Amino acid sequence: MKNKEPLIFIIVVAFTLLTYWLVEPFAHSQMHKHVESEKFAYADLPAVTKTGVAATGKELVTGAAACTGCHAITKDGLPAAMDAVTAAGTYGVNPPDLSNAGALYDAKFLSDLIKNPAHALKVEHKFDAAKGKMHPMTPFAGAGGEIDQEVADIVAYLQSIAVKPEEVTPKMAFENACGRCHAVGYEKWTQIGEKPAFKFQKESLAFDIKVLEYQESLTKYMGKLPPDLSMYIRSRGEHFISTFIENPQAHLEGTAMPRVGVTAHTAEKVIEYLEDAGDTKRAERTATGKNVMIFIVIFAIFALLWKKQVWRDLH
Amino acid sequence: MAHFTKATSVKDWLNQRLAIEKVEKVMASEYWIPKNINFLWAMGMVLAITFALLLVSGIFLLMYYQPHVDHAFYSVNFTIMRDVGYGWLWRHVHGVAASVVFLVIYIHMFTGIYYGSYKKGREMIWISGMLLFVTFSAEAFSGYMLPWGQMSYWAGMVITNIFSLGGLHMDGLVEWIRGDYVPAQAFLTRFFMLHVLLLPLAIMGLIGLHFATLRIPHVNNQDGEEIDFEKESKKYLAGDKAGSKVMRFANDFMSKDMMVVGIYLIFFFYLVFFQYEFALDPVNFDPADGLKTPAHIYPEWYFLWSYEILRPFSVNIGLMAFGFAQVIFMLLPFLDRSPNAIPASRRGAFGVWFWLLLIDMIVLTAMGKLPPAGIFSTIGLVAALAFIVLWIALPFITKNEKKA
Numbered sequence: 030m031k032n033k034e035p036l037i038f039i040i041v042v043a044f045t046l047l048t049y050w051l052v053e054p055f056a057h058s059q060m061h062k063h064v065e066s067e068k069f070a071y072a073d074l075p076a077v078t079k080t081g082v083a084a085t086g087k088e089l090v091t092g093a094a095a096c097t098g099c100h101a102i103t104k105d106g107l108p109a110a111m112d113a114v115t116a117a118g119t120y121g122v123n124p125p126d127l128s129n130a131g132a133l134y135d136a137k138f139l140s141d142l143i144k145n146p147a148h149a150l151k152v153e154h155k156f157d158a159a160k161g162k163m164h165p166m167t168p169f170a171g172a173g174g175e176i177d178q179e180v181a182d183i184v185a186y187l188q189s190i191a192v193k194p195e196e197v198t199p200k201m202a203f204e205n206a207c208g209r210c211h212a213v214g215y216e217k218w219t220q221i222g223e224k225p226a227f228k229f230q231k232e233s234l235a236f237d238i239k240v241l242e243y244q245e246s247l248t249k250y251m252g253k254l255p256p257d258l259s260m261y262i263r264s265r266g267e268h269f270i271s272t273f274i275e276n277p278q279a280h281l282e283g284t285a286m287p288r289v290g291v292t293a294h295t296a297e298k299v300i301e302y303l304e305d306a307g308d309t310k311r312a313e314r315t316a317t318g319k320n321v322m323i324f325i326v327i328f329a330i331f332a333l334l335w336k337k338q339v340w341r342d343l344h
Numbered sequence: 345m346a347h348f349t350k351a352t353s354v355k356d357w358l359n360q361r362l363a364i365e366k367v368e369k370v371m372a373s374e375y376w377i378p379k380n381i382n383f384l385w386a387m388g389m390v391l392a393i394t395f396a397l398l399l400v401s402g403i404f405l406l407m408y409y410q411p412h413v414d415h416a417f418y419s420v421n422f423t424i425m426r427d428v429g430y431g432w433l434w435r436h437v438h439g440v441a442a443s444v445v446f447l448v449i450y451i452h453m454f455t456g457i458y459y460g461s462y463k464k465g466r467e468m469i470w471i472s473g474m475l476l477f478v479t480f481s482a483e484a485f486s487g488y489m490l491p492w493g494q495m496s497y498w499a500g501m502v503i504t505n506i507f508s509l510g511g512l513h514m515d516g517l518v519e520w521i522r523g524d525y526v527p528a529q530a531f532l533t534r535f536f537m538l539h540v541l542l543l544p545l546a547i548m549g550l551i552g553l554h555f556a557t558l559r560i561p562h563v564n565n566q567d568g569e570e571i572d573f574e575k576e577s578k579k580y581l582a583g584d585k586a587g588s589k590v591m592r593f594a595n596d597f598m599s600k601d602m603m604v605v606g607i608y609l610i611f612f613f614y615l616v617f618f619q620y621e622f623a624l625d626p627v628n629f630d631p632a633d634g635l636k637t638p639a640h641i642y643p644e645w646y647f648l649w650s651y652e653i654l655r656p657f658s659v660n661i662g663l664m665a666f667g668f669a670q671v672i673f674m675l676l677p678f679l680d681r682s683p684n685a686i687p688a689s690r691r692g693a694f695g696v697w698f699w700l701l702l703i704d705m706i707v708l709t710a711m712g713k714l715p716p717a718g719i720f721s722t723i724g725l726v727a728a729l730a731f732i733v734l735w736i737a738l739p740f741i742t743k744n745e746k747k748a
Binding site: 033034037038041044045047048049051052053055056059060215259260261263264265266307309310313314315317318321322325326328329330331332333335336338339340342343344 | 383384421422425426433436566585586591595599600602603605606614616617618621624626627628629630631645648702710714720
């Protein structure tokens with residue numbers, strides 16, 4: 030009799046793959062909005078035309094532009110004016126330390142941010158000066174010279190003190206760009222920093238209270254407490270997170286989350302940080318997977334040979 | 345009392361007390377299997393192996409899982425996935441096996457339907473198999489609650505709501521099942537109990553029954569041939585292995601079982617390590633939040649066809665259609681009025697019915713996941729009606745079937 034097994038096998042595989050394709054790739058393409066990456070080009074922002082001078086920038090940052098009134102630049106010996114909890118109480122969120130801002134954020138974005146924060150951050154639906162709703166960061170209106178030159182000088186200064194872009198670590202990227210709003214419990218990260226190991230419960234509770242106070246201000250500022258991102262790499266996936274960081278409004282129109290303006294490299298590092306939090310065993314998974322596959326293929330070959338041997342007498 | 349003599353070997357010692365040689369014959373070497381069967385007959389062994397994988401991985405997960413609404417998500421996603429050595433592996437094996445086991449069950453079921461393996465004395469094989477399907481479904485659903493993620497919570501909410509039976513408004517029954525007004529601690533603890541104790545016990549009992557139902561009618565074959573097992577087995581034992589129409593279960597058929605299992609495990613472990621997302625839904629990696637309904641709530645893929653029979657209708661009609669879909673497979677041996685226990689390809693109209701049912705269930709599965717809007721809604725409705733019509737038509741088309 031003709032052997033029907035290959036045909037049966039093809040039919041079983043074909044129906045299985047068809048069902049898989051329908052319920053996974055096809056269904057998900059219909060259920061979720063697809064957002065293409067903009068390659069972190071920030072094409073909507075004006076190009077930088079001036080070349081800045083770092084020394085002039087430094088004078089502006091500490092002087093006329095008054096950046097250090099709110100921002101710390103610890104790298105240059107300029108501490109924060111207040112602690113994180115007090116700052117959040119005042120501004121809604123703790124203003125970032127600018128030590129490495131020059132490496133983490135796109136230059137075009139920084140230039141626009143300095144002049145018009147709500148515009149660069151894409152939160153103009155929330156902060157509209159005409160309606161009396163000011164963004165907590167005061168726009169820089171110029172220090173008497175040509176404003177674009179002054180902005181370029183400030184950016185040049187920030188770039189001059191920052192680490193080299195290739196030295197940006199996952200931790201640095203996440204803590205600066207995301208960590209003042211988002212906790213990552215699995216990495217012990219809170220909005221006011223990593224929770225240390227305390228010897229006494231009293232100290233631990235005191236720290237927790239500070240976090241709660243910070244979160245209370247943050248919740249008022251954002252409308253709801255931004256989610257803990259511990260498992261986001263598994264719940265959202267790399268593509269979603271990357272395109273969401275690039276432009277939150279493209280995914281979720283009207284969201285309170287600002288566009289943070291990171292460079293493509295910083296975004297990669299943020300993803301790496303989230304992988305280290307929510308998918309810690311990915312290297313082990315691939316390595317073990319390869320070994321298991323080799324083992325199983327050998328097992329299958331022996332099973333096939335055994336079957337051939339046993340069935341030789343049956344025909 | 346039986347007469348015992350001084351044992352000559354360990355085997356003899358055991359033989360006198362447990363009749364192990366006899367047991368081995370009955371269970372393996374003289375358990376006769378027809379030769380004219382194909383690899384689809386190995387699905388039973390594939391299921392047994394998958395169940396073993398579920399059981400072993402489940403035991404390891406049980407050592408770290410905590411059935412508490414405040415700790416369950418953490419114990420799964422932090423403790424098991426990060427802290428415990430190879431915890432992630434056990435979870436991936438468990439999650440992928442829970443999904444793949446249904447793929448194999450469906451292949452096993454449709455094999456039975458195609459070859460008429462539920463007829464002429466084999467009715468109890470089919471019925472016990474369908475009881476296994478029901479308990480496996482309950483096992484899968486209760487297990488899905490345990491990570492206490494968003495989809496656990498909301499699937500739990502939606503499915504338990506079904507028990508209010510629409511227009512009957514039996515909200516008291518829903519509360520009794522949940523132990524609360526909404527899924528909460530009482531709900532989680534009882535589904536934990538069901539998942540790790542009561543349902544596995546029922547499944548193991550039913551697997552025993554399923555094996556027992558095979559004993560007297562023997563397994564079917566791919567040609568619908570009636571085999572005289574007595575005569576053919578004598579031929580085999582007399583040395584005419586090639587001429588006999590039957591073979592031993594072990595090692596003859598088991599060697600083929602193992603070959604199929606080998607190929608299956610390549611597929612299975614590929615999924616475990618490299619393609620697991622279909623079985624571990626991303627939405628369930630968000631912790632349960634009773635104040636935040638996910639944009640799309642859908643069951644795992646293996647429940648989608650019956651979900652889609654519920655969905656396109658108004659509440660009461662949908663529930664009736666859903667109830668119909670749950671019991672109708674069980675009645676297959678009695679709805680098929682034809683005396684022919686032969687492959688569907690030789691049964692005329694029934695052959696058409698078989699492929700229509702298979703395609704209809706795949707369409708229902710796809711529509712069950714897609715958002716119920718526009719054209720998908722219409723296709724879903726038509727497919728659900730087609731499912732009902734197919735089953736109502738079955739007794740009529742099989743009654744007129746010519747005797748082969």
